[in-house]
Amino acid sequence: MSGPRFRFAPSPTGFFHVGGARTALWNWALAHNQGGTFVLRIEDTDEERNRPEWTQGIIDALAWIGIGADDPRFEGPYYQSHYADAHVAAAKQLFEQGNAYYCDMTAAEVEARNKVEGNQGYQGWSRNLGLGPGPGRVLRFKVPAGSTTVHDLVRGEVVFDNALIEDFVLLRSSGSPMFLLANVVDDLQMRISHVVRAEEHLPNAPKQQMIWQALGHEPPVWAHVPVLVNEARKKLSKRRDKVALEQYRDEGYLPDAMVNYLMTLGWTPKGDSEIAPWSEMERDFRLEDVNHSPAFFDLKKLAAFNGDHIRMLSTEAFFEACKPWLFGPSAPFPRSGFDEGMFLAMAPHIQPRCVTLADAAGVVDFLFVADPVVDEAAWAKTFGAAEAATVLREATAAYEVLPVWNADALKATLETIGEAHGLKLGKAQAPVRVAVTGRTVGPPLFEALEVLGRDETLRRMRAAEATL
């Protein structure tokens, strides 16, 4: 496949970060609307922090938001650790060309000398020592004089004074390649044309650009997109903040809602609404339109997006999406009590009452349990009212002889009973609701009673009467 080549290069050091998800999504949209390719590369070279199990987590999380190998524009995953030889070969080339040199100072020695001399960073002390490779020696890049201009699609031209960039390490004393080098060599080898990543990498861009050039290539198109921040406006951190995409998935957020929300953090869909289908966002996304400031990851707005997307679901799709919570370990009713027809009949009333998919089971649980779970406070309050017991008794009697069991008839009957006692429907329905559902709040009552059926409804009403 021809066209521009984008890449997403996460390191498997934890759960999949929502910020990473947004960066991946933006790259994904670009690869599609520019007729290019999205390369996934797992950067598993951090010997300390890498854990293989996180890699599958990344792949699964990406698949959840629609990024995966079943799309022809997806390429990978590649594993950076498999290319160590190429990284070392590139390092050797840089050394032989005179773009890099060996240094025998340890980190502690560098720090100590800086302390004495009042400096910051490595001062190029071993530059002209002519050292060759050897144990305990790192290979450092020889940063040339002058300045480096990074052409960035969202930042514009950013100029860095090379004098302020230290001779950074390419190869550890162990001989293993570091991020700055490995990242460039892989990008080169994978013919990456566009590097779109978070702004925290902007200071790396001039260093990497120098490597690209020293290796004899034109640098890629850069784009450093704003980071996502928490309420304190600090970069989202795995320790402090709820950033794991997997967690949102497990809590009942719809992938479409998550994708839609993530896309709007720093960018707005065309048209009048920020609620937009992926197909449109994918088509319209452009780096030139990206906002330059950090964006706050707002749970409340995410919840609002999720509610909107849940309401947009067809009845069937909604049922399908709810299944993990209907039949999983958190379900408030036994699977044997569940009735698909009843759920489907109530679905249109459940959807507007859900912020997450996990909420659905709790809205209609009373239909599927043997006996309603009674909220004592609601019970006491409702039957503490003067006419409540009478209304319940009269409703039971009237419902026993109702010629047709449907919502309209159930409603009209209770309305009549309420009027006889000077009660509006809002008041009159309360005793019946509490008797049948155990709660004062829930989906529309008469529709629920219709679905529940005459026998079970009357059984619950009589049971409630008996306790009064």
Next chain:
RNA sequence: GCCCCCAUCGUCUAGUGGCCUAGGACACCACCCUUUCAAGGUGGCGGCACGGGUUCGAAUCCCGUUGGGGGUGCCA
């Protein structure tokens, strides 16, 4: 400290010199609808950080100040 980035309602944003008395969305408040709770509808609250320029005209361009963020590893 040093380097770099950024700056429109509380938040996400629209806005690319006149269409801005600055528009939308979330949140919040009120009202309407209503069978409880939601959803929905209507309205309200609320912002161009500050100071200088440039211009007939600036949220938009320039400079400075202030504020925020990122980086400053033999992490990625």
